Amino acid sequence: MRSRYIIILFFSAAFFMGCTGEDSEVLIQQNFTSNLPSPFSTISFPEDNDYSEERWELGKKLFYDNILSIDSTLSCASCHKSELSFSDDVSFSKGVKDRDGVRNSPSLANVAFHPYFTREGGVPTLEQQVLVPLQEHNEFDFNIVLAGERIAQDSIYVAMSQKAYDRMPDYYVITRALANFERSLISDNSYFDQYHFDAQTDALSNSQKRGMALFYSEKTNCFKCHGGPNFTDYSFQNNGLYENYMDQGRKRLTEMESDEALFKVTSLRNVEVSSPYMHDGSLQTLRDVVDHYDSGGKSHQNKSELIKPLNLTNEQKEDLLAFLLSLTDNEFLTDKKLKNK
């Protein structure tokens, strides 16, 4: 999987297929070559949490274990399902005691490359992000210190923890091990990748190629927010979903009016399986998403200028939709190594 990127280094500058419009070719080039070597080829681990097999195994076990929720009914995987690109298929996943969540569970594909976490971006590292579901009333409703004590009663966890971090299971081990596992959730073999990086010209249909040209065009502007290798620039934007938002978005963090209803731009990798869509899961299908962008969205004082009526023909909508499906990476979705044993 990874060795492919060495090849890109040599190929991507010289090689490009002539199936899309010339402008979009240049734009796609810019989105993928300016970051070479591909960020997916090197996952950077923090100094105190370098990768090791023992750490990864422990993180994976914790990810799938109900032990971290207060009443031992839920695991991380209850809301982040591997076959759904580690997202969930409901608008709001239920927390412990059937409590309703307030946001849609996002995909965890390539989270190693996010510069910050949650939709307002208030959490700087994957290690710290572990505390969010653990303590959240609507999720595990537990406490990291107590979780450590509970795990320390289990001799298997004690042995694994000693091997991985040379200490008893505690808050340090839980946050580090889970983050270590999460960094390995790499999705880089979609049909789009096969076409673009492996030069498999038949990996995309003609409709998908037309949709790709639309995606990387000034007509739709999709790439201006969903750019780069992860199909997000990680900026905070308003895409015109509502006139009045229940969720304050980034304003929750900054308390600034100019941040009201801004949400982190979502990665589109494996978007086919991450339905329903948007921070509140209010759009059920990708067709609804395309119709939303085509309409130009609702007016909101913070709506991006890039969101405006597109006047797409039916064929163009179909093409855009087809392109979004090309971001599905079946190798990742079915990877046995990442699933619960």
Ligand code: HEC
């Ligand atoms: C009850 C459902 C639920 C459970 C259980 C849960 N999560 Fe989440 N997760 C969510 C939701 C909802 C969000 C989005 C939060 C937001 O945007 O504010 C999220 C966000 C995240 C993010 C940030 C992704 C991003 O794009 O910023 C990571 C990483 C994550 N979860 C990992 C975990 C881990 C690890 C566990 C187990 C310790 C876990 N989650 C348990 C629902 C859940």
Ligand code: HEC
């Ligand atoms: C101004 C920046 C911007 C532009 C331009 C833009 N988007 Fe988005 N997109 C966002 C933001 C922000 C979100 C998340 C909104 C939320 O969470 O409510 C999003 C969410 C999405 C989602 C939902 C992903 C998920 O898993 O929930 C899809 C699909 C999507 N955009 C596709 C597109 C397409 C296709 C285009 C071009 C027609 C486009 N976007 C143009 C900012 C943008």
